[in-house]
Amino acid sequence: MSAPPVVGAQLVHSADAHGEGAVIATATIAPAPRWLREAAAVFVKDWRTELRTRHALHTLLLFAVTTLITVSLALGPLGVASGERVAVLPALLWVILLFAAAAGLPRGFVHEEETHTATALRLAATPSALFCGKALYSASLLLALEALLAPLYVAVMQLPIARPALLVAALACGGLGLAIASTLLAAIVAQAQGRAALFPILAFPVLLPLLLLAVELTRGAVGGSVGDGVLTNLLLYDGAMAVAGLMLFPVIWNP
Numbered sequence: 001m002s003a004p005p006v007v008g009a010q011l012v013h014s015a016d017a018h019g020e021g022a023v024i025a026t027a028t029i030a031p032a033p034r035w036l037r038e039a040a041a042v043f044v045k046d047w048r049t050e051l052r053t054r055h056a057l058h059t060l061l062l063f064a065v066t067t068l069i070t071v072s073l074a075l076g077p078l079g080v081a082s083g084e085r086v087a088v089l090p091a092l093l094w095v096i097l098l099f100a101a102a103a104g105l106p107r108g109f110v111h112e113e114e115t116h117t118a119t120a121l122r123l124a125a126t127p128s129a130l131f132c133g134k135a136l137y138s139a140s141l142l143l144a145l146e147a148l149l150a151p152l153y154v155a156v157m158q159l160p161i162a163r164p165a166l167l168v169a170a171l172a173c174g175g176l177g178l179a180i181a182s183t184l185l186a187a188i189v190a191q192a193q194g195r196a197a198l199f200p201i202l203a204f205p206v207l208l209p210l211l212l213l214a215v216e217l218t219r220g221a222v223g224g225s226v227g228d229g230v231l232t233n234l235l236l237y238d239g240a241m242a243v244a245g246l247m248l249f250p251v252i253w254n255p
Contacts, residue, residue: 035126035128035129036129038124038125038126038129038130038133039125039129039130039132039133039136040133041124041125041133042121042125042129042130042132042133042134042137043133043134043136043137043140045133046108046133046134046137047137047140049111050137050141055104055107055111056104056105056107056108056141057104057141059100059103059104059107060100060101060103060104060105060141060142060145061145061148063099063100063103063104064096064097064100064145064149065149065152067096067099067100068096068149068152068153068156071092071096071157072156072157075092075157085159085222086219086222086223087219089157089159089222090215090218090219090221090222091215093149093150093153093218094174094211094214094215094218096149096153097142097145097146097149097174097175097178098178098207098211100145100149101142101178101179101182102182102199102200102203104141105138105141105142105179105182105183105186106182106185106186106189106190106199107186108134108137108138108183108186109134109186109187109189109190110186110189110190112190113190113191118190122253122254127249127250127253127254128246128249128250130249130253131183131184131187131245131246131249131253132246134183134186134187135179135180135183135242135245138179138180138182138183139175139176139179139180141179142175142178142179143171143172143175143176146171146175150167150171159222160222161221161222162221162222162223162224163220163221163224164221166217166220166221166226166231167218167221167222169217169231170214170217170218170220170221170231170234171218173214173217173231173234173235173238174210174213174214174217174218174234176238177210177214177234177237177238177241178207178210180238180241180242180245181203181206181207181210181241181245182203182207183245184241184244184245184248184249184252185199185202185203185206186199187249187252187253188202188252189202209237210234210237213230213233213234213237214234216230217230217231217234
């Protein structure tokens, strides 16, 4: 009996034909099911492309650091009254993360359209695996940014953290939801004109609940108390966006 085709190798060949040069060591993931191989191939391809171009890394990092410096110079550790720090500073942190993600994450599908590798991906990977691979790439990129930015923000703004574990949970769950939603929105705007203006318009109503829940959870990490069900609602938002993405992405990706 002949062995089933290795999807990772198909992605490598298709990407090379269009100048991507993205490869994946398929031998290391061959025992996994085909769907997982496809998702892993997309994830590794995106990271290898990003490490070669560093577009999203530079955009996210420069935007976040520049905004952090601006906020620290405008407010500083003493620029906010002590009674308002718990309410204001967590919101500023998530505003920085939100706009940094809006500046860097939508390039994922735009790059595929510009380099003409979108057709190869449509042929080589199922839509659900492609969506999960792209979402995991965005999530890893955003979580890396949070791991770098959050300690800097806490140190520069001298923000006391009463419950560090809750802050980690807020950043992880909020970052995951932001990555999943941004991946779905990026796929929508990639094939449209006026992409730069369309993404913020679509993102505002979709990401507003996430922003409110993440800010409330971060305030709980700073103040020491959080309302009932905030973390649960944030996890439910992440799950809802994941389900919506898996349902809608095949229609968006294969119009």
